[in-house]
Amino acid sequence: MSLIVQKFGGTSVGDAGRIKTVAARVARERQAGSEVVVVVSAMADATDDLIGLARSVSREPRRRHPREMDMLLTTGERVAMALLAMAIRDCGVEAISLTGSQAAIITDTTHTGARIEEIRATRVREELARGAVVIVAGFQGVSRAREVTTLGRGGSDTTAVALAAALGAHRCDVFTDVDGVYSADPNRVPGAALLAEVDYQEMVELATSGAQVMHPRAVEIAARYGVPIRVLSSFRDDGHTGTLITRRRRMMEELALTGVASEPGHVRLTLRGFPSTMSALARVLNALSDARVSLDMLVIADRQDGRRQVQLTVKEDALPEALEVCEAVCTELGGDPAEVRTGLSRVALVGSGMHEAPGVYARAFTALTAAGVEVLSVSASSISIAFLVDTAHEDRTMRLLHETFGLGQVA
Amino acid sequence: MSLIVQKFGGTSVGDAGRIKTVAARVARERQAGSEVVVVVSAMADATDDLIGLARSVSREPRRRHPREMDMLLTTGERVAMALLAMAIRDCGVEAISLTGSQAAIITDTTHTGARIEEIRATRVREELARGAVVIVAGFQGVSRAREVTTLGRGGSDTTAVALAAALGAHRCDVFTDVDGVYSADPNRVPGAALLAEVDYQEMVELATSGAQVMHPRAVEIAARYGVPIRVLSSFRDDGHTGTLITRRRRMMEELALTGVASEPGHVRLTLRGFPSTMSALARVLNALSDARVSLDMLVIADRQDGRRQVQLTVKEDALPEALEVCEAVCTELGGDPAEVRTGLSRVALVGSGMHEAPGVYARAFTALTAAGVEVLSVSASSISIAFLVDTAHEDRTMRLLHETFGLGQVA
Numbered sequence: 101m102s103l104i105v106q107k108f109g110g111t112s113v114g115d116a117g118r119i120k121t122v123a124a125r126v127a128r129e130r131q132a133g134s135e136v137v138v139v140v141s142a143m144a145d146a147t148d149d150l151i152g153l154a155r156s157v158s159r160e161p162r163r164r165h166p167r168e169m170d171m172l173l174t175t176g177e178r179v180a181m182a183l184l185a186m187a188i189r190d191c192g193v194e195a196i197s198l199t200g201s202q203a204a205i206i207t208d209t210t211h212t213g214a215r216i217e218e219i220r221a222t223r224v225r226e227e228l229a230r231g232a233v234v235i236v237a238g239f240q241g242v243s244r245a246r247e248v249t250t251l252g253r254g255g256s257d258t259t260a261v262a263l264a265a266a267l268g269a270h271r272c273d274v275f276t277d278v279d280g281v282y283s284a285d286p287n288r289v290p291g292a293a294l295l296a297e298v299d300y301q302e303m304v305e306l307a308t309s310g311a312q313v314m315h316p317r318a319v320e321i322a323a324r325y326g327v328p329i330r331v332l333s334s335f336r337d338d339g340h341t342g343t344l345i346t347r348r349r350r351m352m353e354e355l356a357l358t359g360v361a362s363e364p365g366h367v368r369l370t371l372r373g374f375p376s377t378m379s380a381l382a383r384v385l386n387a388l389s390d391a392r393v394s395l396d397m398l399v400i401a402d403r404q405d406g407r408r409q410v411q412l413t414v415k416e417d418a419l420p421e422a423l424e425v426c427e428a429v430c431t432e433l434g435g436d437p438a439e440v441r442t443g444l445s446r447v448a449l450v451g452s453g454m455h456e457a458p459g460v461y462a463r464a465f466t467a468l469t470a471a472g473v474e475v476l477s478v479s480a481s482s483i484s485i486a487f488l489v490d491t492a493h494e495d496r497t498m499r500l501l502h503e504t505f506g507l508g509q510v511a
Numbered sequence: 512m513s514l515i516v517q518k519f520g521g522t523s524v525g526d527a528g529r530i531k532t533v534a535a536r537v538a539r540e541r542q543a544g545s546e547v548v549v550v551v552s553a554m555a556d557a558t559d560d561l562i563g564l565a566r567s568v569s570r571e572p573r574r575r576h577p578r579e580m581d582m583l584l585t586t587g588e589r590v591a592m593a594l595l596a597m598a599i600r601d602c603g604v605e606a607i608s609l610t611g612s613q614a615a616i617i618t619d620t621t622h623t624g625a626r627i628e629e630i631r632a633t634r635v636r637e638e639l640a641r642g643a644v645v646i647v648a649g650f651q652g653v654s655r656a657r658e659v660t661t662l663g664r665g666g667s668d669t670t671a672v673a674l675a676a677a678l679g680a681h682r683c684d685v686f687t688d689v690d691g692v693y694s695a696d697p698n699r700v701p702g703a704a705l706l707a708e709v710d711y712q713e714m715v716e717l718a719t720s721g722a723q724v725m726h727p728r729a730v731e732i733a734a735r736y737g738v739p740i741r742v743l744s745s746f747r748d749d750g751h752t753g754t755l756i757t758r759r760r761r762m763m764e765e766l767a768l769t770g771v772a773s774e775p776g777h778v779r780l781t782l783r784g785f786p787s788t789m790s791a792l793a794r795v796l797n798a799l800s801d802a803r804v805s806l807d808m809l810v811i812a813d814r815q816d817g818r819r820q821v822q823l824t825v826k827e828d829a830l831p832e833a834l835e836v837c838e839a840v841c842t843e844l845g846g847d848p849a850e851v852r853t854g855l856s857r858v859a860l861v862g863s864g865m866h867e868a869p870g871v872y873a874r875a876f877t878a879l880t881a882a883g884v885e886v887l888s889v890s891a892s893s894i895s896i897a898f899l900v901d902t903a904h905e906d907r908t909m910r911l912l913h914e915t916f917g918l919g920q921v922a
Contacts, residue, residue: 116567150590156527158597165597171608172593175586179561182583186569186576197582201612202657246613 102270103135103228107238107260111277112334113180114144122275122334123187126233130193135228137267138235139260140184142176150176166211170240170250174200177237177256185235195233198223200240201248205259207241213252214241216259219266236263254315261318265325272327274314275334280343281306281313283359283507288495291508295358296341299348302358302450305484309448310363319345348452357451357460357505360498364491365416366396366446368476369426370439376408384410384429391421396446397479397488407435411477413488416442444476445494448486449501460485460505467504473497513681514639515540518550518649518671522688523745524591525555533686533745534598537644541604546639548678549646550671551595553587561587577622581651581661585611588648588667596646606644609634611651612659616670618652624663625652627670630677647674665726672729676736683738685725686745691754692717692724694770694918699906702919706769707752710759713769713861716895720859721774730756759863768862768871768916771909775902776827777807777857779887780837781850787819795821795840802832807857808890808899818846822888824899827853855887856905859897860912871896871916878915884908 106126113119130136150172154161162169181197188195203224207214227234238256241249251258257274264272279294281303286292298306300323307316313331322329322345332342374380381400388395399411414422419440426438449464461478464485468475473496477488489497502508517537524530541547561583565572573580592608599606614635618625638645649667652660662669668685675683692714695703709717711734718727724742733740733756743753785791792811799806810822825833830851837849860875872889875896879886884907888899900908913919 116564119568153527153590153594154597157530157594158601161597165600168593168596168600168608171596171610172590175589178586179564179583182579183564183568185579185582186565186572189576189579190569197579199582199659248610 101133101135103137103267104129105137105139105260105264105267105269105272107139107256107272107274108141108184108334109256109276110141110144110146112275113140113184116183118334119180119183120187123184123191125334125337126184126188126195127191127193130233134270136233137224137228137263137269138184138233139238139256139263140177140180140235141238141256142173143180146176146179147173162212167247170211170248173250174237174240174248177239181235181237188233188235193233194231195235196227197235197237198227199237199242200259201242201246203234203236203263205236205241205262207243207249207251209243209245209247209249211247212250214243214249216241216251216262219262221263221266224263224267254317257315257318258321261321261327261329264327265321269327271330272322273330273332275332276313277333277335278313279333279336279340280331281311281345281359284361284498284502285311289360289499289502292502293508295343297344297346297348298358299452300345301483302348302452303345305448305450305481306359306361309361309446309450309484309486311359311361314345323347357449357507359451359507360447360449360501362445362447362494362498364443364445364494366413366444366488367416367419367422368441368444368488369412369414369422370441371410371412371426371430372436372439373407374410374430374435375433376403376406380433381410383433384426387425387429388412388422391425393418393422393425397477397486399477413444413446413477441476443491444488445491445497446486446488447494447497447501448484449505450484452483463504464501467500468497471496471500473500512544512546514546514548514678516548516550516671516675516678516680516683518667518683518685519552519595519745520667520687521552521555521557523686524551524595527594529745530591530594531598534595534602536745536748537595537599537606538602538604541644545681547644548635548639548674548680549595549644550649550667550674551588551591551646552649552667553584554591557587557590558584573623578658581622581659584661585648585651585659588650592646592648599644599646604644605642606646607638608646608648609638610648610653611670612653612657614645614647614674616647616652616673618654618660618662620654620656620658620660622658623661625654625660627652627662627673630673632674632677635674635678665728668726668729669732672733672738672740675738676732680738682741683733684741684743686743687724688744688746689724690744690747690751691742692722692756692770695772695909695913696722700771700910700913703770703913704919706754708755708757708759709769710863711756712894713759713863714756716859716861716892717770717772720772720857720861720895720897722770722772725756734758768860768918770862770918771858771860771912773856773858773905773909775854775856775905777824777855777899778827778830778833779852779855779899780823780825780833781852782821782823782837782841783847783850784818785821785841785846786844787814787817791844792821794844795837798836798840799823799833802836804829804833804836808888808897810888824855824857824888852887854902855899856902856908857897857899858905858908858912859895860916861895863894874915875912878911879908882907882911884911
């Protein structure tokens, strides 16, 4: 018998009517003969309401009371899963809801951002064996000290994929409010096409570059364990198959561009007259790391006077810490004050075989130059090229790249 | 160091402001040098909101999905306890919240109405030893199969008293929205007095007779383990001491009347021409028990023709089942159809030494007769006499008994 993990996000279980729709879908899958494990998020807005409650009682509750914040937030998924279990049982299919602790999703002890260490799915298997649909709370786990933990960003996707891996599931279905993964955001890029299939690494790249549909953390687990993920809409009931995320077989040497994704909120810091030694560079990178600032792009340009120019890009919310670090290091090592440019977006073109295809750069720059888009910085990996542009040009950049590389036709 | 258990009900933690008030009170108690364990209910209305959600998803969820109902409802206390822990920590006092499972409140497996079997308070003691205030979710426990259970009616009071017993606490403070236990409901009986001290058994009798202030189940545990309970207001902050519920020392042979309490919603069933054999009586009592109908009063009056009249009183919500049983038995054994009188109230006069004082009946009936109150039935125990009257006479009966026995002056 095949085993399927189905994950439903907050909007899919947003009210009683939607919960009943989800229940009917799950019951149908079970009645068709599969074993089914369901992972569920908190009902839409429930988590925000709980965070609002915490803020009304305490300042900065997440930072100052992380353990209690986890205790509080995990109630959201419990409410949703108990309601879903009732609704599935009302469809005549046996169902049981399990907390992260009952499902033995063992995590480390990092409250509000725990990592899964192991899933001992004994109880889940027992309940499956007696024919029940097993509903597991997303986003939560339990530490070896029996403390309730939460997984942080992308938590419910991560729970679903990790459970699918632990159970050796046939497939993990991620139900969401869109039809699947598109070659670009269809609200912003005319002609964006639904992709029938995407490779794991391409999906990680799209997700880290701003595609909201799945969290990269979950996709990375899926890639590591080879769990096929199907992304599809919980609002459609017409047998559509959405997008399959899997290890994609390509023709040898094929250049296959998959899509574009973008994200605003980036800032560039330029340090001029910085010492051109490796130790100076290491000094600033370590200081940023100590301040927990994540860097995105890093550009180093040497000058003839033994000094260099260093460009860093960071997220806007990390700007105060980044600026403080850069100024302290420049004061210490010499160099001009950091120059800041805010309001930037990072647009990524994602696809396999990019490093083999120098023509990609040329075609991209030709199109963007003709359209008057200034590219402030570029960063490339084996499966992506990211362009840093002014946010005013973000949509135009996406559309130009999408059109230039004919992405609307690859689906 | 003395150990105090403090229990706060739903209205006491009804919103952010009240949670902060409770936090300040708990922090003061801790800073004054006591070890403090706090038991907390769900925020006012939270449980009703959750029940409403369940009903919007499923019919009769409590009866049909009791396990999932427990999973759902236990989130209410978890929200309240996490928020309270944050607020106490904000007062500079270390605090930690524990679920029924973490506090090892072991129950049987009866979902929605579990009984506590044992409390293994190891974790609670560890947290107390490191100086923390320990907040325990009221109303919930865990079965030996690691299932989440709820204790049913009076659950949070029961958790508090049971924890106090298990920890050998000095005292259990029950904070509520009234000043303590009164000789009668002060909203209905002018001159009702706050009682400084009440005996356990008197409190059980008052509580089962309609006094809302504490649940009889919790008082019974307190009596069994000798845990002193103090009932006081969470809205007063003037050092008032409320009511102490304890094993009260009386002068030998003293008749000490404590108070009156009342409850509407009773029904009387009269069976005429019933066979006057023990086996016939046992037949109807067993049939009622099988139908899970609780009897309150039972009056048997023999007739000269070998038949008898049997009067039973039950709660109004049990009337359909009771009537069905009575009619089936009457059809089987012979006898007239049951005669039903609804709209009755049970008014109880509570105090020790009642059985030694026949004058109590006489004084009560004299006063009620003079006032034109018809007593339909009477039932006495060692510490109470209950009068069944028409609900239209309920308040008048309370006032008359309160006045006749000078209850306003005993405090």
